[in-house]
Amino acid sequence: MTIATTTELICFLVLSAVVVIGALGVVLLSNIVYSAFLLGGVFTAVAGLYLLLNASFVAMAQILVYVGAINVLILFAIMLVNKREDLKAIANLTTRRAVSAGVCAGLLALLVRVVVTTPWSLPGPPAVGEEATARIGEHLFTDYLLPFEVASVLLLMAMIGAIVLARRDVLATDVVTGEVADQGLIEKARTPLLMNRAE
Amino acid sequence: MSDFLATLPSLQAYLLVAAMLFCIGVWGLINSRNAVRVLMSIELMLNAVNINLMAFSSFVDGDLIRGQVFAVFVITVAAAEAAVGLAILLSLYRNRVTVDMEQFNLLRW
Numbered sequence: 001m002t003i004a005t006t007t008e009l010i011c012f013l014v015l016s017a018v019v020v021i022g023a024l025g026v027v028l029l030s031n032i033v034y035s036a037f038l039l040g041g042v043f044t045a046v047a048g049l050y051l052l053l054n055a056s057f058v059a060m061a062q063i064l065v066y067v068g069a070i071n072v073l074i075l076f077a078i079m080l081v082n083k084r085e086d087l088k089a090i091a092n093l094t095t096r097r098a099v100s101a102g103v104c105a106g107l108l109a110l111l112v113r114v115v116v117t118t119p120w121s122l123p124g125p126p127a128v129g130e131e132a133t134a135r136i137g138e139h140l141f142t143d144y145l146l147p148f149e150v151a152s153v154l155l156l157m158a159m160i161g162a163i164v165l166a167r168r169d170v171l172a173t174d175v176v177t178g179e180v181a182d183q184g185l186i187e188k189a190r191t192p193l194l195m196n197r198a199e
Numbered sequence: 200m201s202d203f204l205a206t207l208p209s210l211q212a213y214l215l216v217a218a219m220l221f222c223i224g225v226w227g228l229i230n231s232r233n234a235v236r237v238l239m240s241i242e243l244m245l246n247a248v249n250i251n252l253m254a255f256s257s258f259v260d261g262d263l264i265r266g267q268v269f270a271v272f273v274i275t276v277a278a279a280e281a282a283v284g285l286a287i288l289l290s291l292y293r294n295r296v297t298v299d300m301e302q303f304n305l306l307r308w
Contacts, residue, residue, distance in 0.1 A: 012208035016216045023220050023243050027227035032235060039239050046246050049216070052208065053257040058270050062249075065274050070242060070281045077285045078235055081292045087232055087299055097230055104226040111218035115211050120259065122210060127261035139268045151275045158279030165286035168293070 012052055018045040032078055040071045057133040213254035221247035234291070234298045238284050245277045 022042040026035045043066040050059035090096075128135055140148050220243055227240035249270045256266025292298055 008208060012212065016212075019216060020219050020223070023223040026239055026243065027223055027231070027236070032233055035236060035239060039242065042243065043246065046250060049213070049250060050253055053213075053253050055253055055257065055264075055267050055270075058253065058267050058274075061271060061274055065278050066242070066246075069278060073281055073285055074235060074239060074242075077238075077288060080289060081235070081298050083296075083298075085297060085299065088301065090301065100226060100229045104222045104229075107225065108218055108222040111221070112215060115214040115218065120210055122258060124259040125262040127257060128264060132264055132267060135264055136267055136271065139263075139265065140271075144268055144272075147272060151272060154279055155275065158282050162282040162286035165283070166289045 008052060011048070015045045015048045015052070018042070019049070032082075033075075036071065036075050036078055039074065040067050043067045043071060054127060054129050055132055056130075057136055210254055210258040213250060213258075217247045217250040217254070220244075220250065232300050234288050234300055234303070235285075237300065238281065238288070241284075242277065242281065245273060245280075249273055 019042055022038045022045065025038045026042065029035050029038070043062065047059040047062040047067075050056075050062060224240045224243035224247060227243065228237055231237045231240060252266040252270045252273070254266075256264045256270070260266055288298070291303065295302060
């Protein structure tokens with residue numbers, strides 16, 4: 001074993017441990033703010049796994065999009081809706097958790113069996129290594145051009161959809177007449193409409 | 200055991216890590232009562248899929264790396280999904296004043 005492979009092995013084991021233990025913390029911790037920060041750690045460790053696979057571009061995209069955008073968005077959402085509420089007790093909660101844990105363990109056993117028993121066609125063709133970024137650019141502008149353009153339309157639609165869903169459209173003045181809008185309507189728009197259904 | 204360690208990090212090792220991450224995400228998706236944690240679990244599952252794609256692209260498809268292109272697209276869709284999901288969550292919180300998944304029964308018959 002050379003020192004390079006040993007270093008790679010140690011990096012892989014540490015990153016895998018961070019991914020799995022961090023994911024368990026995300027799911028199991030009771031404080032959701034800790035969960036959100038651990039989620040950032042998991043995303044960073046996954047980016048490290050990508051670096052081990054010689055994929056520097058995707059690792060940087062992972063850091064930028066997941067840690068820089070999605071994780072921050074989740075933290076903002078937590079701060080906007082963070083209210084200590086006493087959750088209503090559910091009957092048989094422990095049983096439900098145990099049964100779903102059993103189902104997930106079964107799924108894991110199935111996946112592990114598939115991974116171990118399938119004869120993968122290894123080793124594949126020689127890896128391109130550091131040329132990966134240029135190769136991704138070639139793919140995006142030749143044979144994956146249509147999905148690339150559709151992705152831009154998807155992002156635009158998601159942006160408009162998020163704005164439409166999250167904004168509170170109460171106008172201070174009437175658009176047509178220019179007069180001050182009915183204050184009662186504004187007050188009514190600020191009260192939750194569906195509260196009574198919850199009882 | 201040392202023989203297995205010597206072959207690491209192999210394709211199978213990456214796939215096993217991804218499988219564990221995916222199953223943790225499924226468990227969290229089913230059992231979380233906080234709606235934000237449900238979105239986090241979905242992100243975990245998407246990351247597991249991405250690890251699979253990247254491992255296959257590196258070990259099986261080393262010269263064309265189509266898996267990396269797929270991973271970039273998955274990251275794009277995940278970003279769009281997170282934005283829309285959190286917007287839905289905000290408007291839902293505005294109407295129900297709770298993030299408890301058990302209270303979101305608007306679409307139940």
